[in-house]
Amino acid sequence: MKRSIILMLDSFGLGAAADADKFGDVGSDTFGHIAKACAEGLADVGRQGPLKLPNLARLGLGHAGFESTGQFAAGFADNVDVIGAYGHAEELSSGKDTPSGHWEMAGVPVLYEWGYFSDLKNSFPKELTDKILARAGLDGFLGNCHASGTTILEEIGLEHMSSGKPIFYTSADSVFQIACHEETFGLENLYRLCEIAREELEPYNIGRVIARPFIGTGPADFARTGNRHDYAVQPPAPTVLDKLKEAGGEVVSIGKIADIYANCGITQQYKATGLEQLFDATLEQVKRAGDNTIVFTNFVDFDSHYGHRRDIAGYAKALEYFDSRLPELLAILSEDDFLLLTADHGCDPTWKGTEHTREHVPVLAYGAGLKAGSLGRRKSFADMGQSIASYFKLEPMEYGESFIN
Numbered sequence: 235m236k237r238s239i240i241l242m243l244d245s246f247g248l249g250a251a252a253d254a255d256k257f258g259d260v261g262s263d264t265f266g267h268i269a270k271a272c273a274e275g276l277a278d279v280g281r282q283g284p285l286k287l288p289n290l291a292r293l294g295l296g297h298a299g300f301e302s303t304g305q306f307a308a309g310f311a312d313n314v315d316v317i318g319a320y321g322h323a324e325e326l327s328s329g330k331d332t333p334s335g336h337w338e339m340a341g342v343p344v345l346y347e348w349g350y351f352s353d354l355k356n357s358f359p360k361e362l363t364d365k366i367l368a369r370a371g372l373d374g375f376l377g378n379c380h381a382s383g384t385t386i387l388e389e390i391g392l393e394h395m396s397s398g399k400p401i402f403y404t405s406a407d408s409v410f411q412i413a414c415h416e417e418t419f420g421l422e423n424l425y426r427l428c429e430i431a432r433e434e435l436e437p438y439n440i441g442r443v444i445a446r447p448f449i450g451t452g453p454a455d456f457a458r459t460g461n462r463h464d465y466a467v468q469p470p471a472p473t474v475l476d477k478l479k480e481a482g483g484e485v486v487s488i489g490k491i492a493d494i495y496a497n498c499g500i501t502q503q504y505k506a507t508g509l510e511q512l513f514d515a516t517l518e519q520v521k522r523a524g525d526n527t528i529v530f531t532n533f534v535d536f537d538s539h540y541g542h543r544r545d546i547a548g549y550a551k552a553l554e555y556f557d558s559r560l561p562e563l564l565a566i567l568s569e570d571d572f573l574l575l576t577a578d579h580g581c582d583p584t585w586k587g588t589e590h591t592r593e594h595v596p597v598l599a600y601g602a603g604l605k606a607g608s609l610g611r612r613k614s615f616a617d618m619g620q621s622i623a624s625y626f627k628l629e630p631m632e633y634g635e636s637f638i639n
């Protein structure tokens with residue numbers, strides 16, 4: 235029986251990439267810097283002491299980090315009995331965003347430039363926002379800037395509630411984000427507005443429109459909800475998910491995966507909010523999965539709750555929780571299954587600003603006849619897509635080199 239389980243630890247980078255200078259990210263290292271802060275006692279909120287990830291270490295995380303950066307992350311050493319095949323990968327895609335990382339991992343790098351709204355203030359062309367507002371029957375909007383999604387709610391969330399004007403904001407990513415209160419503005423109204431924006435953004439080559447619903451009564455208790463919805467454009471070519479679907483296989487999306495691939499190549503989807511629910515849903519779907527199935531989960535919290543929020547202790551605690559659940563998954567895998575743990579970009583919580591960081595990502599592979607040991611530095615995330623194609627005996631992808639025979 236052939237089944238591939240992909241766990242995407244959103245933003246869990248493994249050290250700056252060779253081209254990090256183009257992004258202002260030289261020296262960034264999501265994993266290494268979290269481990270360092272933990273070892274120095276600087277991440278003792280809700281957890282304590284050195285970063286402990288024994289199960290990820292057995293899959294080769296510490297070793298992959300060593301090969302990526304030239305040094306073991308604090309608390310990780312080579313005296314671990316590694317059971318997995320481990321490596322790290324460089325990104326071919328031009329951007330350090332979520333769709334680029336996911337699509338490349340599935341065999342389709344993004345070699346063109348996305349459109350960006352690069353002005354920090356007055357970020358959106360008036361022509362564009364006028365069209366969106368007219369179609370939505372709204373007489374104005376707030377924001378119009380680069381922002382952190384939680385900070386902007388503290389600043390203008392109340393004004394949004396009293397005026398009924400949606401909050402439009404962006405970031406260094408190719409995104410158009412709309413934050414609205416779930417009750418005063420309404421979730422369905424927000425989704426409708428995002429669909430209009432998606433259509434009007436067509437000429438701007440923007441990767442994603444993101445609905446950012448929130449609840450609460452004021453800055454002290456505003457909270458974004460799990461009803462976030464991403465409206466991505468379609469990948470530029472069929473990914474390995476499309477190929478497996480076409481060949482009659484099942485591709486099970488858990489969490490944001492279906493959104494990120496614009497539903498392309500997905501045959502079943504399950505929503506879940508938070509690491510615990512996402513892990514539970516993954517286990518449930520792995521138990522149900524038959525032959526020729528991919529179960530693919532995006533663990534978004536690492537990125538959205540901790541990386542972008544520059545919350546080092548929160549990130550460390552989340553990693554430790556994730557690690558503690560891994561034995562449950564390993565226990566239900568059979569020898570033939572192909573487990574892959576990776577990331578889509580970095581988001582170093584010790585770094586300046588609130589954006590992603592251009593980093594290598596881990597490639598932790600287990601099962602599928604793979605021998606324990608190093609896979610080295612992979613030239614593209616697409617090596618994972620190519621390996622999945624090879625594992626399922628699909629036509630080879632255009633990009634990537636398989637590490638599975």
Ligand SMILES: O=P(O)(O)O[C@H]1O[C@H](CO)[C@@H](O)[C@H]1O
Binds near residue numbers: 406
């Ligand atoms: O600050 P928040 O709203 O979490 O936004 C972040 O999340 C977006 C999509 O992942 C990124 O582009 C970044 O802007």
Ligand SMILES: [Mn+2]
Binds near residue numbers: 244331332537578579
């Ligand atoms: Mn991401």
Ligand SMILES: [Mn+2]
Binds near residue numbers: 332537538581590
């Ligand atoms: Mn992000």
